[in-house]
Amino acid sequence: MLESYYPIAILIGITVGLGILVMGLGHWFGPRRPTQRKNAPYESGMMPYGPGTRQMPIRFYLVAVLFILFDVEVIFLFPWAVVYRELGLFGVIEMAIFIFILLVGFIYALKKGAFEWE
Amino acid sequence: MNETTGMILEWVIKGAVVAVICLIGFAYTTYYERRFLARIQVRIGPNRAGPWGLLQPVADGIKLIFKEELVPDKAYKFAFMLAPVLTMAPAIIVMGVVPWGTQANFFGRTIELGISNNLNVGILYILSVTSIAVYGIVLAGWASNNKYAMLGGLRSTAQMISYELALGLSFLPPIMLAGSLSLGDIVKGQQDFLWYFIPLLPTSIVFFIAVLAEVNRSPFDMPEAEQELVAGYHTEYSGMKFALFFMGEYVKMFSMSAVFSTLFLGGFAGPFVEQVPWLGPVYLLIKIIICLGLMIWIRGTLPRFRYDRLMKFGWKILLPIALINVVLTALMISIFGL
Amino acid sequence: MDANLIVFIILAVVAVGSALGMLLNKNAVYSALFLILNFATVAVLYIILGAPFIAMTQVTVYAGAIMVLFLFVIMLLGAEELAGATKIDWQKPAAVVLGVLLLAELIVVIFFRETVFAEFAELTDFGSPAQIGRVLFNEYLLPFEITAFLLLAAMIGAIVIARRVRQSPSKRES
Numbered sequence: 001m002l003e004s005y006y007p008i009a010i011l012i013g014i015t016v017g018l019g020i021l022v023m024g025l026g027h028w029f030g031p032r033r034p035t036q037r038k039n040a041p042y043e044s045g046m047m048p049y050g051p052g053t054r055q056m057p058i059r060f061y062l063v064a065v066l067f068i069l070f071d072v073e074v075i076f077l078f079p080w081a082v083v084y085r086e087l088g089l090f091g092v093i094e095m096a097i098f099i100f101i102l103l104v105g106f107i108y109a110l111k112k113g114a115f116e117w118e
Numbered sequence: 119m120n121e122t123t124g125m126i127l128e129w130v131i132k133g134a135v136v137a138v139i140c141l142i143g144f145a146y147t148t149y150y151e152r153r154f155l156a157r158i159q160v161r162i163g164p165n166r167a168g169p170w171g172l173l174q175p176v177a178d179g180i181k182l183i184f185k186e187e188l189v190p191d192k193a194y195k196f197a198f199m200l201a202p203v204l205t206m207a208p209a210i211i212v213m214g215v216v217p218w219g220t221q222a223n224f225f226g227r228t229i230e231l232g233i234s235n236n237l238n239v240g241i242l243y244i245l246s247v248t249s250i251a252v253y254g255i256v257l258a259g260w261a262s263n264n265k266y267a268m269l270g271g272l273r274s275t276a277q278m279i280s281y282e283l284a285l286g287l288s289f290l291p292p293i294m295l296a297g298s299l300s301l302g303d304i305v306k307g308q309q310d311f312l313w314y315f316i317p318l319l320p321t322s323i324v325f326f327i328a329v330l331a332e333v334n335r336s337p338f339d340m341p342e343a344e345q346e347l348v349a350g351y352h353t354e355y356s357g358m359k360f361a362l363f364f365m366g367e368y369v370k371m372f373s374m375s376a377v378f379s380t381l382f383l384g385g386f387a388g389p390f391v392e393q394v395p396w397l398g399p400v401y402l403l404i405k406i407i408i409c410l411g412l413m414i415w416i417r418g419t420l421p422r423f424r425y426d427r428l429m430k431f432g433w434k435i436l437l438p439i440a441l442i443n444v445v446l447t448a449l450m451i452s453i454f455g456l
Numbered sequence: 457m458d459a460n461l462i463v464f465i466i467l468a469v470v471a472v473g474s475a476l477g478m479l480l481n482k483n484a485v486y487s488a489l490f491l492i493l494n495f496a497t498v499a500v501l502y503i504i505l506g507a508p509f510i511a512m513t514q515v516t517v518y519a520g521a522i523m524v525l526f527l528f529v530i531m532l533l534g535a536e537e538l539a540g541a542t543k544i545d546w547q548k549p550a551a552v553v554l555g556v557l558l559l560a561e562l563i564v565v566i567f568f569r570e571t572v573f574a575e576f577a578e579l580t581d582f583g584s585p586a587q588i589g590r591v592l593f594n595e596y597l598l599p600f601e602i603t604a605f606l607l608l609a610a611m612i613g614a615i616v617i618a619r620r621v622r623q624s625p626s627k628r629e630s
Contacts, residue, residue, distance in 0.1 A: 002460065002503070002504065004234045004236065004237045004238075005234070005237075005503055006126075006129060007129040007132065007133065007214070007233045007234050008211075008214040008215075008233060008234050008237070008243075010126075010129045010130055010133045011133040011136060011137070011210070011211060011213075011214045011233055012207070012211055012214075013133075014130075014133045014134055014137050015137060015206075015207045015210045015211055016203065016207055018137055018141075018206075018210070019202070019203035019206050019207055019362065020203065022206075022358055022361065022362055022365075023199065023202070023203065023358060023359065023362070025183050025358055026182070026183060026185070026187050026357045026358025026359065026361070027187070027358075029183045029184055030183065030184060030185055030186050030187050030357050030358070031184075031186045032186060032187070033186065034188070034189075036191075038188060039188060039189070039190050039191040040190070040191070041190055041192060041262070041263060041264040041265075041354070042190075042264060042266070042353050042354060058532065058618055059618075060272055060275075060276050060528050060532065061525070061528055061529060061532055061618060062614065062615070062618040063276045063279065063280060063429070064276075064279065064521075064524050064525040064528045065525060065610075065611075065614040065618075066433075066611065066614065067279040067280065067282070067283065067521055067524070067525075068517070068521040068522055068525060069607050069610055069611050069614075070283045070437070071249075071282070071283065071286070071516065071517055071520070071521045072517060072521075072603075072607060073604075073607060074283060074286040074287055074290075075242075075286075075513050075516060075517060076600070076603070077287070077290055077444065078241070078242060078289075078290070078293070078299065078509075078585060079509065079585045079586070079588045079589030079592055079593075080589055080592075080593060081290045081291075081293040081294045081444075082293060082297060082298060082299055082585045082586045082589050083297075083586055083589035083590050083593065084294045084297070084448065084451065085294075085297050085451065086590065087589075087593055087594075088452065089452060091448075091593060092448050092449070092452060094593060094597055094600075094601070095448070096445075097601055097604070098600065098601060098603075098604045099441065099445070101601070101604035101605060101607075101608055102604055102607060102608060102611075103441075104608060105607070105608040105611035105612060106437075106438075106611075108611070108612055108615065109611060109615055110434065112615050114615050114618070115429065115430055115433040115434055116426075116430070194483070194485070196486075197485065197486070197489070200489075237508075238508060238584050238585065238586075239508040239509055239511075239512045239584075239585055242508075242509065242512035242513070242516065242585070243512055245512070245516050246499075246512045246515035246516040246519075246520060249515070249516050249519070249520025249521065250492075250496075250515065250519060250520060252520070252524055253489075253492065253523075253524075253527075256524070256527055256531075257485075257489075260485060260527075260531060268531070272528070272531065275524065275528075279521070279524060298586075299585050
């Protein structure tokens with residue numbers, strides 16, 4: 001059973017090696033003449049002001065939370081989809097209940113404007 | 119040569135071949151895109167380097183190698199170096215479960231065309247790899263310590279995770295029809311039945327749209343909304359580090375086209391593929407090229423979405439439609455007994 | 457099985473190392489990255505245990521979704537660098553006591569209760585998606601449906617909390 005994972009592990013190794021090689025190419029062959037101005041953060045040619053990272057809107061947080069919850073839902077659907085033919089109508093009903101409960105949450109989020117991005 | 123070393127050698131060669139195919143695919147997708155876009159815009163496109171400009175990607179690559187790489191003073195150095203690799207690697211790693219054919223004879227040795235065709239969690243593997251791919255972008259935005267990069271990175275990340283849900287849901291109908299998470303079985307299911315885009319047309323459209331957003335392609339190319347965010351998360355990147363981001367985008371186009379072809383367009387299936395297994399990779403490549411053409415055509419035709427509309431579209435329209443598709447497929451299977 | 461042992465030892469070292477890296481790093485974003493690495497190694501351990509579905513779920517949900525939330529929150533607060541965290545007096549002794557207790561428990565379980573591990577060896581295919589689907593949707597139907605309620609509660613909670621913050625006159629930009 002593990003045999004199907006070894007080739008993937010090797011592919012991952014090759015890919016990471018490739019990434020490092022590409023970075024290395026630029027490192028070895030590219031010139032490096034840094035100046036203070038060159039290494040300043042890019043702000044359309046203006047003098048940069050303030051810190052580069054700052055507080056972000058809370059909306060991104062909300063999107064991430066909703067993403068986790070729906071992601072868990074989607075993950076639950078995968079084993080269901082695989083054995084769907086064996087479960088038959090019973091499977092449809094139990095998944096309908098599951099989806100319905102989550103749909104309530106989805107509609108609540110919709111009504112509360114969680115997906116509005118003003 | 120004993121059996122274990124033989125197997126390891128086979129895996130290494132196959133892995134290297136897939137990586138090289140992805141690289142060549144990346145190089146010539148850029149060429150394909152520039153020529154095709156030029157045609158759409160009644161231009162000629164790159165035609166000077168080599169015959170018909172075929173060496174243009176090579177010239178671009180060499181140019182980028184000799185470019186100066188800037189690392190901003192205020193950047194978080196390690197994360198700044200890690201982010202491009204983290205963006206590029208998942209794009210190739212996805213190819214690990216895409217089958218290129220069945221068994222074939224290779225100099226007297228029977229090999230399986232594809233790295234791990236019958237992985238019993240194949241589709242979940244794709245989903246988990248694409249979910250890891252998000253980090254490269256958010257990390258690039260943060261590590262640059264630049265306002266534009268930060269905002270661009272956050273926006274792209276929020277966009278990707280929003281559309282990942284529609285993508286995940288659109289994986290389900292083919293799984294239900296094939297009764298398996300392995301991509302090899304899904305191709306086999308299509309050989310026995312129909313190419314799944316015929317019974318699952320709405321799902322395949324949702325899938326394609328979600329892929330475009332996942333890859334940050336036009337019309338969802340927020341990181342390149344240069345009017346507002348300069349170059350988004352890769353504002354501070356130059357030289358080969360920029361090339362890696364570029365590569366990440368195009369290899370992802372390539373590998374997601376491969377996944378799309380496998381799920382909906384029959385993958386390596388085609389006429390005479392049972393008799394001549396080596397036709398499998400050829401068929402898959404043809405299908406990938408068609409999908410890539412479609413992506414480029416969309417880029418040449420549609421204007422960019424506004425960000426708020428894009429998020430609204432993902433959550434309010436695409437996600438419910440994807441869910442309805444799952445329900446409809448379930449009903450279709452139990453009513454018509456497909 | 458020898459190869460598996462070598463893989464296990466490497467993974468275990470990486471897992472413990474990344475956990476330590478996560479604890480000791482002063483930069484919250486790097487800590488989060490170490491945690492992602494840790495989740496990924498644990499996922500590979502699940503694969504070795506013959507539970508590929510759990511492994512992929514671990515990567516998709518924990519490393520993929522929850523850590524994105526963590527990173528967002530870190531960036532949301534602009535709290536990458538920990539500026540002299542306030543020390544809690546009883547934290548260190550409590551941590552030492554709990555750590556010793558855990559260690560004692562592990563020693564007892566590993567060295568004096570060998571039978572616990574005896575039955576695990578022969579199972580094959582119990583962690584495949586199809587098998588999980590069969591068990592989950594037949595035997596464990598009720599817990600599964602209750603999960604939906606848990607998710608619903610979490611969803612509503614998140615929206616309520618986020619809305620209240622948004623209505624307060626705080627600085628924001630988009």
